[in-house]
Amino acid sequence: GQQLNQSPQSMFIQEGEDVSMNCTSSSIFNTWLWYKQDPGEGPVLLIALYKAGELTSNGRLTAQFGITRKDSFLNISASIPSDVGIYFCAGQASGTYKYIFGTGTRLKVLA
Amino acid sequence: KAGVTQTPRYLIKTRGQQVTLSCSPISGHRSVSWYQQTPGQGLQFLFEYFSETQRNKGNFPGRFSGRQFSNSRSEMNVSTLELGDSALYLCASSSGGVETSYTFGSGTRLTVV
Numbered sequence: 001g002q003q004l005n006q007s008p009q010s011m012f013i014q015e016g017e018d019v020s021m022n023c024t025s026s027s028i029f030n031t032w033l034w035y036k037q038d039p040g041e042g043p044v045l046l047i048a049l050y051k052a053g054e055l056t057s058n059g060r061l062t063a064q065f066g067i068t069r070k071d072s073f074l075n076i077s078a079s080i081p082s083d084v085g086i087y088f089c090a091g092q093a094s095g096t097y098k099y100i101f102g103t104g105t106r107l108k109v110l111a
Numbered sequence: 112k113a114g115v116t117q118t119p120r121y122l123i124k125t126r127g128q129q130v131t132l133s134c135s136p137i138s139g140h141r142s143v144s145w146y147q148q149t150p151g152q153g154l155q156f157l158f159e160y161f162s163e164t165q166r167n168k169g170n171f172p173g174r175f176s177g178r179q180f181s182n183s184r185s186e187m188n189v190s191t192l193e194l195g196d197s198a199l200y201l202c203a204s205s206s207g208g209v210e211t212s213y214t215f216g217s218g219t220r221l222t223v224v
Contacts, residue, residue, distance in 0.1 A: 003153055031210045042115075042201050042215030043154075050210050088154065092209070098144060098167045099203075099213060101154035 006089055006102030014110050019076040021105040023089035031092040032072040033099065034063050036085045043088055047074070081109050113138065115204045117216035124223050129190040132219045136183050136204030142166075143185035144213065145177060148199040157200075160185050161207045192223045 006023045013019055023032070031050055035043035047058050049065035049072060056063055060077045072089055089102040116135040124130050136143050144167075145157040156169040160179035179185045189196055199220050203213035 003155075031212075033212050035215075040217075040220075042117075042217045045212050045214065048212045090213075095209070096167070097142065097161070097207065097209065098156055098159055098169075100156070101146070103153045 004089055004091055004100055004102040006105055008105055009103065010106035010108070012108045012110060013079055015079060015081060017079055019079055019083070019107060020073065021087060022071060022073045023091070023102045024071045025091055025100075026070070027091075027093055028069045029091035030069070030094045031099075032063070032065050033090040033092075034061075034072070034074050035088045035090065037088065037104075038085050046087075076107075079107075079109050081111055083107060084109050115202060115214055115216035117200075117202055117219050119219060120217065121220045122222070124192050124221065126192055126194060126223055128192050129188065130192060130221060132187045132189075132200055132202075132221070134185045134187070134202035134204075134216060136185070136202075137214055140204040140206055140214075141183055142205045142207030143179060143183065144203045144205070145185070145187050146201045146203065147171070148201055148218070149197075154201070157187065189221075194223050197221060197223045 034046045037043040047063040052069045054065040062075045064073045086104045090099040092099050118133045142161045144159040146154045159167040163179045174190045177187045199218045201218045203215045205211045
């Protein structure tokens with residue numbers, strides 16, 4: 001099935017460090033979403049982006065909708081142990097109602 | 112408002128059997144999308160229902176089917192189960208318009224033995 005390229009695939013970081021991850025597509029998207037999934041649970045929406053160039057924050061999280069509309073970025077500042085989980089990006093192309101998901105970034109925080 | 116409810120949470124079935132999973136969306140939401148999540152393949156889109164009609168379909172075999180009722184609740188059915196169907200099945204609820212986000216349920220963990 002179709003998927004977005006998300007990187008890195010996984011990362012270990014020290015508590016307090018900043019984290020960056022990104023998602024790229026060969027298609028243009030009108031909407032980008034970022035989710036976090038904890039083990040055994042469904043993904044939870046973190047940030048939604050609806051306009052190219054848009055920069056949106058949610059607490060320590062900041063996400064950007066790339067100008068080319070083919071990429072998006074998520075930054076987490078001052079990571080804490082509860083940031084552990086899998087982060088997914090999702091994009092929706094113009095005229096469609098479905099979201100394509102990235103392959104996920106598994107984040108592990110070392111206290 | 113109440114979130115997305117998926118039942119059952121866990122299921123163990125034998126190869127060749129069939130299974131039905133249920134999803135109740137957020138009140139007022141008319142769209143339900145289904146995804147299969149496996150460690151190797153990530154989140155794969157199965158299909159989306161809006162106002163009782165299948166509006167989008169992924170690339171899964173015909174053994175995977177679904178339906179949506181007038182109250183927007185949706186069911187997903189998998190017939191002739193295979194070992195490879197073992198996965199977390201997630202449903203996502205939305206209002207159904209473009210540029211609207213999904214709210215996911217906790218999923219149904221299906222194990223085929």
